[in-house]
Amino acid sequence: MPSPPYGLSLKPHERPAYWSRPQATLLTELDTSPRGLSTQDAEARLRKVGANLLRDEHRFSGLRIFLSQFKSPLVLILVAAAAISTAVGEWKEATIITAVILASSLLSFYQEYSASLALQQLKERISFKVKVWRDGGSLTLPASVLVPGDVIDVAAGDLIPADAVVIEATDLHVSQSVLTGETFPVEKSAGETPAQAPLAQRSNMLFAGASVRSGIGRAVVVATGSATEYGMIAGHLQLEPPETDFARGIRRFGYMVTRITLIMVVVIFAGNLLLNRPLIDSLLFALAIAVGLTPEMLPAIVSVTLSSGARRMAKDGVIVRRLASIENLGGMTLLCTDKTGTLTEGVVRLERVEGAFGGAPAQLMRLAALNARLQNGMANPLDEAIAAAATEMGIDTSGDVKVAEIPYDFLRKRLSVIVQDQDTACQVLIAKGAVANMLDICDTVEDDGKTRPFDANARAVIESRFAEWSEQGYRVLGLATRRFEAAPASYHRDSETALTFIGFLLFSDPPKPGIVETLSALARRGIAVKVITGDNRFVAAHLARSIGLATDHILTGEELGHTSYEALAALAARTDLFVEIDPNQKQRIVAALRRRGHVVGYLGDGINDAPALHEADIGISVEGAADVAQQAADMVLVDKNLDVLLEGVDNGRRTFANTLKYISTTTSANFGNMISMSVASFVLPFQPLLAKQILLNNFLSDIPSLAIASDNVDKESVLRPQSWDIGYVQRFMVVFGLISTVFDILTFGFLIMVARETAAIFQTAWFVESLITELAIVLVIRTAKPVWKSRPGRWLILSTVAVIILALFVPYLPGAGWFGFVALPPHVLAGLGVITLLYLAASELAKHWFFSSVPQHKSLRRQARSRRVTRALRH
Numbered sequence: 001m002p003s004p005p006y007g008l009s010l011k012p013h014e015r016p017a018y019w020s021r022p023q024a025t026l027l028t029e030l031d032t033s034p035r036g037l038s039t040q041d042a043e044a045r046l047r048k049v050g051a052n053l054l055r056d057e058h059r060f061s062g063l064r065i066f067l068s069q070f071k072s073p074l075v076l077i078l079v080a081a082a083a084i085s086t087a088v089g090e091w092k093e094a095t096i097i098t099a100v101i102l103a104s105s106l107l108s109f110y111q112e113y114s115a116s117l118a119l120q121q122l123k124e125r126i127s128f129k130v131k132v133w134r135d136g137g138s139l140t141l142p143a144s145v146l147v148p149g150d151v152i153d154v155a156a157g158d159l160i161p162a163d164a165v166v167i168e169a170t171d172l173h174v175s176q177s178v179l180t181g182e183t184f185p186v187e188k189s190a191g192e193t194p195a196q197a198p199l200a201q202r203s204n205m206l207f208a209g210a211s212v213r214s215g216i217g218r219a220v221v222v223a224t225g226s227a228t229e230y231g232m233i234a235g236h237l238q239l240e241p242p243e244t245d246f247a248r249g250i251r252r253f254g255y256m257v258t259r260i261t262l263i264m265v266v267v268i269f270a271g272n273l274l275l276n277r278p279l280i281d282s283l284l285f286a287l288a289i290a291v292g293l294t295p296e297m298l299p300a301i302v303s304v305t306l307s308s309g310a311r312r313m314a315k316d317g318v319i320v321r322r323l324a325s326i327e328n329l330g331g332m333t334l335l336c337t338d339k340t341g342t343l344t345e346g347v348v349r350l351e352r353v354e355g356a357f358g359g360a361p362a363q364l365m366r367l368a369a370l371n372a373r374l375q376n377g378m379a380n381p382l383d384e385a386i387a388a389a390a391t392e393m394g395i396d397t398s399g400d401v402k403v404a405e406i407p408y409d410f411l412r413k414r415l416s417v418i419v420q421d422q423d424t425a426c427q428v429l430i431a432k433g434a435v436a437n438m439l440d441i442c443d444t445v446e447d448d449g450k451t452r453p454f455d456a457n458a459r460a461v462i463e464s465r466f467a468e469w470s471e472q473g474y475r476v477l478g479l480a481t482r483r484f485e486a487a488p489a490s491y492h493r494d495s496e497t498a499l500t501f502i503g504f505l506l507f508s509d510p511p512k513p514g515i516v517e518t519l520s521a522l523a524r525r526g527i528a529v530k531v532i533t534g535d536n537r538f539v540a541a542h543l544a545r546s547i548g549l550a551t552d553h554i555l556t557g558e559e560l561g562h563t564s565y566e567a568l569a570a571l572a573a574r575t576d577l578f579v580e581i582d583p584n585q586k587q588r589i590v591a592a593l594r595r596r597g598h599v600v601g602y603l604g605d606g607i608n609d610a611p612a613l614h615e616a617d618i619g620i621s622v623e624g625a626a627d628v629a630q631q632a633a634d635m636v637l638v639d640k641n642l643d644v645l646l647e648g649v650d651n652g653r654r655t656f657a658n659t660l661k662y663i664s665t666t667t668s669a670n671f672g673n674m675i676s677m678s679v680a681s682f683v684l685p686f687q688p689l690l691a692k693q694i695l696l697n698n699f700l701s702d703i704p705s706l707a708i709a710s711d712n713v714d715k716e717s718v719l720r721p722q723s724w725d726i727g728y729v730q731r732f733m734v735v736f737g738l739i740s741t742v743f744d745i746l747t748f749g750f751l752i753m754v755a756r757e758t759a760a761i762f763q764t765a766w767f768v769e770s771l772i773t774e775l776a777i778v779l780v781i782r783t784a785k786p787v788w789k790s791r792p793g794r795w796l797i798l799s800t801v802a803v804i805i806l807a808l809f810v811p812y813l814p815g816a817g818w819f820g821f822v823a824l825p826p827h828v829l830a831g832l833g834v835i836t837l838l839y840l841a842a843s844e845l846a847k848h849w850f851f852s853s854v855p856q857h858k859s860l861r862r863q864a865r866s867r868r869v870t871r872a873l874r875h
Helices: 023-029 039-049 062-068 073-087 091-125 229-237 245-274 279-293 298-315 324-330 362-374 381-392 435-439 456-471 515-524 537-547 557-561 565-573 583-595 607-615 627-632 642-683 691-710 726-754 759-781 794-812 826-852 855-874
Strands: 129-134 137-142 151-155 163-175 186-188 211-223 318-320 334-337 349-355 402-406 414-420 427-434 442-447 450-453 475-484 499-508 528-532 554-556 577-579 600-603 618-622 635-637
Touching: 023 163, 023 211, 151 163, 163 402, 245 279, 245 642, 279 691, 298 318, 298 324, 298 642, 318 642, 324 618, 324 642, 334 583, 349 362, 349 381, 362 381, 362 414, 362 427, 362 475, 362 499, 381 499, 427 435, 427 499, 435 456, 435 475, 435 499, 442 456, 456 475, 456 499, 456 537, 515 528, 515 537, 515 642, 528 537, 528 583, 537 554, 537 577, 554 557, 557 577, 557 583, 565 583, 583 600, 583 607, 600 607, 607 618, 607 627, 618 627, 635 642, 642 691, 642 726, 642 759, 691 759, 691 794, 726 759, 726 826, 759 794, 759 826
Parallel strands: 334 528, 334 600, 442 499, 528 577, 554 577, 600 618, 618 635
Antiparallel strands: 129 137, 129 151, 151 211, 163 186, 163 211, 318 635, 349 499, 402 414, 414 427, 427 475, 442 450, 475 499
C-alpha cells in the first residue's frame, strides 16, 4: 500500500527529500500519475490540506468584517457605558445606547461587506491561474485549488504556484532569486539530485514564488501554501505591504482626533462633576461628546469609497488588485512605460529582409522562419510577425528537425535554435537578436553569397545601415548562422561564437491612433510620461518625436551602468528617454525617480518588468500579461491602452477627493458642535443635549455620509495629482468648525434670551438645528465652487433631504419621549430656520476666502481664467 502523500500527512520538517526520489517512486508515494489526479481525489485532498494560500487573511470572511465593527475603543467604551447604565437601573438609557451602537455597526457592516464582496468578484477575474491535469486532461484552474499530487504545465512567463518536482522539461530556465538570490535564471530538468543538496542545487525542483524565464515543463506538486519553501520563509517574516501615503495620512489624522477627544472627554467629565452633575449622566455625556467628535464611520467610508472606485474603474477597463493603490493612482505625477503596445499599435509587421550589404538572400527569410517557429521560449510579437510573413510567402518548415535551443535572455538579447540540415549531416545554429549583440559574436559576414572576414570596414557599413533604418523608425534585428560539421555534446551560450552575419529583419510598429491627444490629456492632469525601453536610441527617439514627447535628454543603458546610485537620482528626473535599457536597470530608474519625490506609476507586461512593478508606487500591468508581471501589479488594464489608464487616473482622483471630502466636512461639523456643546455644558444649568440625543444625532448624520462615496467631483479636482495634507484638514476643521460654533452660540442666545424656553425644548431645538446644519453644510463645503455651480450626487442629495425631513419630524414621532424630545413651538422653528440660512450663507462666503488661500486652488483658478481667455480670443 502506498505511503500517504507528503503534503497530506507529514509536516515540512518530517518530509523525505523528494527531490532525490526516482520519478516512479515519487508518483507512487504521492498516489498520482503523469496524467494527474481525478477531480474527486483532488477535491478530497483540498478539504484535507486547505487552499494553496500563504495566509488565512486572504480568505474573504463576512464574520471577520462584522466583528471588526466592534474593535473601536470608543464603541467598546459605549458598550461598557450601557452595561453600567443597566447595573445602576438606567435600563432605558442602556437600551437606547445599545440600539444606536447596533444600528451604526450594522449599517457600517452592510456597506463594507457589499463593497468587499464586489471587490472579491473583481479579483477573481484576474486571479492567478495554472494549467493542471485533472481526469487525464489539461484544465486552467485557480492556483488556490492545487494539492500535492497535481501535475502542472509551466511555460515562459508563468509564476510557479507550488513546490513541484520536474518530470518533463524542454529548455526550461527558471528565475528563483526570490529564494536563492541567484542573479541569473537556472536550468531545470527531470531527474534526481542528492538528498543533501541545498535549494540552489536542486535542479529538478520548481519552487513557489519563482518564475519561468524560458522553455516549457511539466511537474508534480509536492507542497502547497504555507508548506512550501517560500511559504515557510514568508510565515517567519510576516511581511506586510509598505504603508501608502494615504494610509499614513489617515493614521496621522487618527492620532490628531484621538488627542483632541481625550482632552475634551477629561475636561468635560471633570467640569460636570465640579458642577455637581450626576456621575453616570456626566460619564455618558462625556463619552457621547467623544463619539460625536470622532468620525467613527471613517473606516467604512474609506472602504466603501475605494470599493466604489474599484467598481467604476472596472467598468472603464481597470481592475484593481490592491485597494490602497487607487489613492496612489490619484496622486501619480509620473508614468514610466515601454513603447510597444502602449505608445504604438502593438501589431508588429515584418516589412522586409535585407542582406548584410544589400539585396535579400533567398535563404535569409527561411532561416528567420526556422528560428521563430521552432523556438519554445517566450511568445513575442516579433516571432509572430516573422511566422506570419513566412506563411504568406509559402515557406514550409514542417519537415525541419530542431536539435536544441539556446533560450533568449535579457543580457544576451538573442535567441538561437539548432536544426539538422536536411541535405548534410551538419547541424546549423541560427541566431537572431539585437544587432549590436549579434555583431559581437560574428567573425565573418556573407556578401553576395560569399563569406568574407568581418573587419572594421564591414562593421562600419552594417552599423551605418542599422542607424539609418532605426532613425526611420524601424526596429531592426540581426540574423547570423554557424554550421557544425561535428555536433558537440551539448549546446549552450558559449556555442554562440564564430558566427556568420547574413542580414537584417526590419519591423514596423506605428504610433497608436489618438496617442498624441492622450499624452496631452495626461499632461493636463500633471502627469509626465517617460519611456523606458530596450530598443535602440534611434527608434525610441523617432517614435517620441512623432508623438510629441521630448527627446532632448536621452540616457542609454550603458551610460546608466556607469552612473552611481546618488547621481542617477538627479539625472533620471531630467531624462526624457531611457533607451537600450537592461531589465535589471528598470527598477533602478523607478527607484531614482521616487527618491526625487515623484509618485511613480510603471506600466509593464513582461517577465522582466516585475521588479520595476514592485518598486513603483503604482504597478500597472495588462490582462493576458505574464503571470509574474500581473501578480506583481497593483492594477491590471483590460486593454493595454493609455486611454483606459487615463480613465483610471480620473476615477482614482475622484475617489481620493470624496474620501477627503468626508473627512473634512464631518470633522469640521463635529468639531464645531462639540466645542459648542462643551461650552454650553458649563454655562447652562442643564446639559445642552442628553447623551442618547447626541448618539442619535451622530447616527442619523452618518447615513448621508455613506452617499459621499458616489458624490460628483468638480472637474478641477481631477486635473491635479491628489496627495494627503494633514495641515489642510486641520485648517479646514478649525475654520469651518469655529463658524459652526459662532452660530451655535447664536442659537443658544435665541433659545435662552428670545424664546425663553425650557430645558426639554432647548435640547429638542438644538438637536434639530445641529442635525440640519450638519447635513446642509455638506452641500456647501463639498466644493470649492459656489454651491449653485456644483451639482451634488443623486444619492447624496436624496439622503440628505430625507434625513433633514426626518429631523424636523423626530419630535412628533412615536417614541420621541424616550429620547427626551418635545414638540417645538412655531416661533422656535421659524427662528431656527433663519439662523440656519444665515449659517449657510456665512459658510459660503468663508469658503470663497478659504479656498482662495489654498495654493493649488489659486493655480487652478488661473488655469481656468487662461482657458476662458483663450476660448474668447478664438471666437
